[in-house]
Amino acid sequence: MSSTFRSKTKEQFRQRHYIHHISTTIILTIFASILFIITLFMYLFLSGKSRSSITNDTVHADDEIILRNRNEYSIHHIYIDIGCFNGETIEHFLHFIPDSIFYDIITFEPDPDNYQLCKQRLREKKYMNINIIILQKVVWIRDEKIYFQTKQGRQSRINMNANVLNRNSKELDAIDFSSWLARLVKPYNTKVHIKISMPGAEVLLLEKMINDDTLRLADRYEIEWTDRENPRTRPTRLYTQLMLDTAGFDCLYYIRLDDIRKVFQLNETFKNVPIYNDWRLVSEYEVHAYYAQRPDVHRVPNLIN
Known part of the structure; x- marks a missing residue:
């Protein structure tokens, strides 16, 4: 009787020990899994923040322009969007241009309202691994303060007549784009694509770039x-x-911007976008002219420090 009791007691002890061991193992496994998930989440969150580059710039702080994709052994691609409004043209570029995720993207949007719209759109999760730099500066022909007509959406613009101001005319920081571009671009191994949407001022900007001989620092416009x-x-x-x-x-x-929007919304490719060879066939509003540098054109390394 005593022997049988002791045997049962030992068996019960072994069972309790086994159950305790299994329970401890399960608890430790769950704890380790939770810790791993938390660590992985923190890593992804922090690495995502480090890869994302949405920042302000100052007129003379060129070292704030962090070009993450530049190296000495391959072609470095830069896309510059002057007047990005709400960021939709950046979305279009990333959608239609092959390998665009490997570009460094720099965009200028001085209008405070548009700037916030642009930041909001380009901070979406799908862009977290793309180096996008948003500069709240007016692209201009000099470094100076300049009056800018705000709260006009895509039609916000430099106020070309300082004698005609209203409550939406704000004095904002402007940069000499020619000089800025010459400091940014390195010779020979850089390809630059520039989009210019600055109503009423694009001619003055391009005229300055022609006179400064900085126009050829870019390959496409x-x-x-x-x-x-x-x-x-x-x-x-x-x-x-x-x-x-x-x-x-x-x-x-x-190309009409409205056609670009429609094809983008349908998730189709650039070949589906209607193109025109005569701009008299399209309205003036929201039409982009596409220019490419001819292969026989030499770069201008003497301008680059």
């Missing part, structure tokens, strides 16, 4: 020509377009 029939600006605009050709750039075609 998308230019939104505005006020095409304005008799005061038309002669200068025609001269600038001729000088683009003289500088070695061919106008390939014209």
Whole structure:
């Protein structure tokens, strides 16, 4: 009887010990799994923050422009969007251009309202691994303070007549884009694609770049020509377009931004976007002219420090 009791007691002890061992193992496994998940989440969160680069710039702080994709052994690609409004043109670029995720993307949007819209869109999770730098500066022909007409959406612009100001005219920081570009671009191993949407001021900017010989620092341009029939600006605009050709750039075609939007929303490729070879067939509003540098054009390394 006593022997049987002791045997049962030992068996019960072994069972309790076994159950305790299993329970401890399960608890430790669950704890380790939770700790691993927390660690992994923190790693992804912090690494995502380190890869994302949405920042402000100051006029003379060029070292704030962190070009993460630059190296000495391959072609470095940069996309510069002047006047990005709400960031949609960046979305279009990333969608339509092959390997665009490997570009360093720099965008200028001085209008405070548009700047916030741009930041909000480009901070979405799908862009976290792309180096996108947003600069709240006015692209201009000099480093100075300049009046800017805000709260006009895509039509926000430099106030070209300082004598006609209103409550939406804000004095903002402007940069000499030619000088800035010459400091940014390194010779020979850099390809630069520039989109220009700055209503009423694109001719002055391009004229300055032609005179400074910085136009050829970029290989491709998308230019939104505005006020095409304005008799005061038309002669200068025609001269600038001729000088683009003289500088070695061919106008390939014209594209309506509305067509780009439609194809983007359908998740289709660039080949589905209608192109026009005669801009008289399209309205002036939201039309981009696409220019590419001819292969025989030499770069201008003497401008680059």
